[in-house]
Amino acid sequence: MTRALPHSPSPSPSPSPSLPYALIATDLDGTLLRAGDTVSRRSYAALARARAAGARHIVVTGRPVPQVRHVLDGLGYTGLAVCGQGAQVYDAAGGRLLHSVPMDRELAEVALGKIEAEIGEVYAAVNGAGLDAAAMLIEPGYRMPHPHLATIRVARRAELWSAPINKVLLQHPELDDDELTRIARGVVGDLVNVTMAGEHTVELQPPGVSKASGLAVAAAELGLSGGATIAFGDMPNDIPMFAWAAHGVAMANAHAELVAVADEVTLSCEDDGIAVILERLYRS
Numbered sequence: 001m002t003r004a005l006p007h008s009p010s011p012s013p014s015p016s017p018s019l020p021y022a023l024i025a026t027d028l029d030g031t032l033l034r035a036g037d038t039v040s041r042r043s044y045a046a047l048a049r050a051r052a053a054g055a056r057h058i059v060v061t062g063r064p065v066p067q068v069r070h071v072l073d074g075l076g077y078t079g080l081a082v083c084g085q086g087a088q089v090y091d092a093a094g095g096r097l098l099h100s101v102p103m104d105r106e107l108a109e110v111a112l113g114k115i116e117a118e119i120g121e122v123y124a125a126v127n128g129a130g131l132d133a134a135a136m137l138i139e140p141g142y143r144m145p146h147p148h149l150a151t152i153r154v155a156r157r158a159e160l161w162s163a164p165i166n167k168v169l170l171q172h173p174e175l176d177d178d179e180l181t182r183i184a185r186g187v188v189g190d191l192v193n194v195t196m197a198g199e200h201t202v203e204l205q206p207p208g209v210s211k212a213s214g215l216a217v218a219a220a221e222l223g224l225s226g227g228a229t230i231a232f233g234d235m236p237n238d239i240p241m242f243a244w245a246a247h248g249v250a251m252a253n254a255h256a257e258l259v260a261v262a263d264e265v266t267l268s269c270e271d272d273g274i275a276v277i278l279e280r281l282y283r284s
Contacts, residue, residue: 019054020281021230023222025082025215025241026274028061028068029198030234031251034270037071046275050282058082058218060211062197062237064127064166065090065097066134067149080221084127084166085195085205085237086214089221095131099217101206102129103192105161108168111188111204112157115170118187119180122170124157129164137162142171145200168204177202181236196255197237212240230281232266232274233258249277 024047026032034040047057057079061068064084069092072081078093089099108126116122123141127133135150137160144151154160160168172180180202185194193205211233219225231238231245234254242248242261250262251273259265266273 018282021247022055022228023219023224023230024050024055024057024278025060025229025231025245026057027211027233027235027238027241028059028063028071030253031232031269032059032274033071037074039075040272040275042272042275046272046278046282050278053282055282056222056224058215058222060086060215060218060231060233060238060241062201062203062211062235064088064129064133065131067127069131080218082211082214082218084214085193085197085203085209086211086240087166087206087209089214089218097131098221099214100129101209103165103167103204103206105165107191108165108204109157109161111192112168112170114188114191115184119172119175119183122172122180124160124171125151125169126160127166127169129166133163133166136169141173142169143200145198167206170202170204171200195237197235203237210240211237212244215241215244230277232277234269249273 032039060082062085065088068083072092081090081092083090087101088097091098112124123139125136125138125142127136135152138151138153139157139160177196181194181196192207193209196202226244227246229245230247231241232249233241234251236255236257238258239261248262250259250265252265252268266277
């Protein structure tokens with residue numbers, strides 16, 4: 001049975017014991033979603049209880065809109081969603097982008113060149129900008145970590161820049177994700193935002209774009225701020241969101257870098273870690 005994730009169009013009341021946080025921001029993969037892109041009954045019920053108390057819920061994901069829209073539609077989600085690592089704010093009810101920051105393709109190519117000058121060949125892929133760019137473009141050597149997502153293999157790197165892009169994903173044949181992120185950030189961190197969003201998912205984004213920047217835009221649409229927000233996540237790309245929010249909760253399955261800056265740690269996504277916290281905060 002398909003269930004609609006909670007979303008309330010009405011203004012949020014002032015903070016109170018029954019409404020400790022007016023905004024709940026949740027990452028998807030490894031956080032709210034369990035295996036198979038599903039939300040458990042318990043998590044749904046906990047979000048519904050928070051909504052009944054007056055809280056709002058915003059999904060904040062690294063996936064661009066075309067890669068997450070089917071998940072939101074299947075769940076009946078009608079709220080705002082921050083997608084593409086903060087580059088997009090999507091109105092699920094209206095099926096439209098409220099905010100979008102594309103990646104400059106020349107800048108992306110320059111950044112890749114500088115990284116390769118430091119560590120040798122890397123393998124790249126791109127997510128397209130806009131609502132209709134469903135397939136990732138992947139150059140030779142890139143290993144797709146999520147085989148269920150649509151991809152198109154291109155023969156050479158120049159073809160990655162054939163249309164507007166949202167972000168660049170890169171892999172190295174020898175370096176692990178943490179080392180690749182560290183080196184890339186040291187080489188091109190002054191040009192682009194470098195983040196690690198999951199296994200084999202090191203990404204280059206437009207400068208100044210992060211989950212925090214996108215969430216700030218979405219929250220402003222609701223008349224809310226970071227001081228009224230509790231955020232849940234599992235990877236280093238959630239660190240800016242934790243810094244923006246009043247309270248950051250890392251999942252038990254979270255990356256060590258996120259755990260280090262979290263205000264608390266909950267159970268894993270498979271064990272309904274979000275529900276555990278929300279049940280404590282929003283009591284019937």
